[in-house]
Amino acid sequence: MIPTRKANKRQLILDEAAKLFKQKGFGGASMRDLASEVGIEAASMYNHIKSKDEILELICFRVSGMYISQLAEIEATAASYVEKIKALISLHIRLMIEDGAAVSVANHDWKYLREPALTEFKNARKQYEKGFAALIEQGIAAGEFQPVNVSVALFTILSAVRWVELWYRPGRELSAEELEANIITMLLTGLEKK
Amino acid sequence: MIPTRKANKRQLILDEAAKLFKQKGFGGASMRDLASEVGIEAASMYNHIKSKDEILELICFRVSGMYISQLAEIEATAASYVEKIKALISLHIRLMIEDGAAVSVANHDWKYLREPALTEFKNARKQYEKGFAALIEQGIAAGEFQPVNVSVALFTILSAVRWVELWYRPGRELSAEELEANIITMLLTGLEKK
DNA sequence: GTCTATAGGCGGATAGAC
DNA sequence: GTCTATCCGCCTATAGAC
Incomplete structure (x- = not known):
């Protein structure tokens, strides 16, 4: 068992x-x-x-491990770049809702990690961001996305899914699915009506 | 003088x-x-x-004061809702670049304020968010914006401008103006090419 | 207005009985 | 494996000399 x-x-x-x-x-x-x-x-x-520091390490690396393994799965699919980015946004929202406390700690308190864990964590995050950025870049090259600055697009998306942690409560007016759909609309088609 | x-x-x-x-x-x-x-x-x-707590209060309320007074100025102009939202995004990016340390403290450490300052700060923030949300709501009613959930739009925008604090360095590849233009593109017209 | 000295409390972590 | 007792360091803030 x-x-x-x-x-x-x-x-x-x-x-x-x-x-x-x-x-x-x-x-x-x-x-x-x-x-x-x-x-x-x-x-x-x-x-x-062993120590308070060890607790922080265990939380942070469990979270970074989840993101990195999920990114690898999404990269390996045959979907369009639009679909892959949607899947990543969905991943972030889902993890935030299901494991919010740990994700929140990994987002905010990672800076209190001690060396060598600190450098290791930063590298893991950089690896994730590079993989995410590559998908945006390829999507632009494929003509699926607007030719926006890749870093700006990356961090706008990553930040936009973070506030869910501060805002989402189970039993809020919006369901998790509606929340996800609304955020994807904002990020992929924008606020302005054309 | x-x-x-x-x-x-x-x-x-x-x-x-x-x-x-x-x-x-x-x-x-x-x-x-x-x-x-x-x-x-x-x-x-x-x-x-007087105390360490007083320092935190002075920093947080100086920042909230700046946001609230600037919002009032923007509300009073005769511009379209698209222009007003653009002005607000621009305000956030500019304050983050010009007064980044204080803005960052007001964003992250306000929760360590002691009563009654804590409640007062939360109310100020709520007032700002309500004013911002009202502009989005009116923009939707006027047909300038997509009929997206107002809270989702509000917090997506507020979060998207926050990462600038973590990312922007004077003398980065992107100038402040380019940064602003790219973020506005992301938030108003979205990543996807139509 | 700045200093040295220190009060008084809380922090992480350990020792050793049970 | 859990407890009580405790070490020792750092914290904010104050007292009082200069």
């Missing part, structure tokens, strides 16, 4: 840490806070994790 | 604080760090400011 993510206390600590870091920031969340959420004393957590 | 912003030591402290908070976060930047940047001892700063 494959253990679920919450099977052991170690994973419970990581999940609660993600929520707490998202809420208070890495620096603002203390090990005593975290222990209280988990239901044990701070000292007891050190039987499950 | 009107004093410039750097005329007194108090303002120097605020400017250095904005840079430091942007770099390390409010919690990660200590008063000793800040004093070292200013060139005095930590204790000496308390002759110019």
Whole structure:
């Protein structure tokens, strides 16, 4: 039987840490806070994790791993570039909704990683951005996209999906599917009516 | 004679604080760090400011004040809704480039404000967002914009201009004007070629 | 207005009993 | 594996000399 993510206390600590870091920031969340959420004393957590820094690393690299493996899958499909970019936007929104706390930590608190993890994480992110940018570039070359600056297009898309973290609540007026459809409309066809 | 912003030591402290908070976060930047940047001892700063919290408040409310007053000016013009939205996008990019550290702190560290400042800041931001959303809504009603969900459009635009803070360096391949033109293209006409 | 010294609290992490 | 007790360092802020 494959253990679920919450099977052991170690994973419970990581999940609660993600929520707490998202809420208070890495620096603002203390090990005593975290222990209280988990239901044990701070000292007891050190039987499950090595340090507070290790917790941050585990969260950040789990998230970067998800993005990179999913990008590889999308790259390998035979879809058009428009479809591939739509799939990437959909991926970001879905991960944000399903695993929001961890994604949020990887987005905001990665800078508190210590070397060598910091450099490793930056490289992973750069690798992801390069793959994403290549799809935009190829889409422009293929005539599917407007000849916009590739970096601007890349970061506009990446940023535009980030606010979902701040805004989305399950049971909001908009369903996840409607949210996704609206963001894709904004990014691919723009606000202005032509 | 009107004093410039750097005329007194108090303002120097605020400017250095904005840079430091942007770099390390409010919690990660200590008063000793800040004093070292200013060139005095930590204790000496308390002759110019009341507390670390006061520094954060002064930075955040200066920024929110700028946005709100500029929004009022744009609302009062006779331009089309397309032009008004373009002016707002331009405002965000310009403030980010000219006063990036303070804007960044107001974007990220406002959550460390203490009551009653926290509630006051949230209300100011909500007021700004409502004004911005109203322009989008009126633009849709006037037939200038696509009938997209107003909140989605608003937050997509607000987020899309935020990454400029992470990306823009004076002397990058793209000038501020080109950057602005490219972002406006992305947001108003979209990535896809039609 | 700046300094040195320090108060008083909270941080991460460890030792050792059970 | 969990606890209590504790180390030691850094934090914001203040007191008081100059």
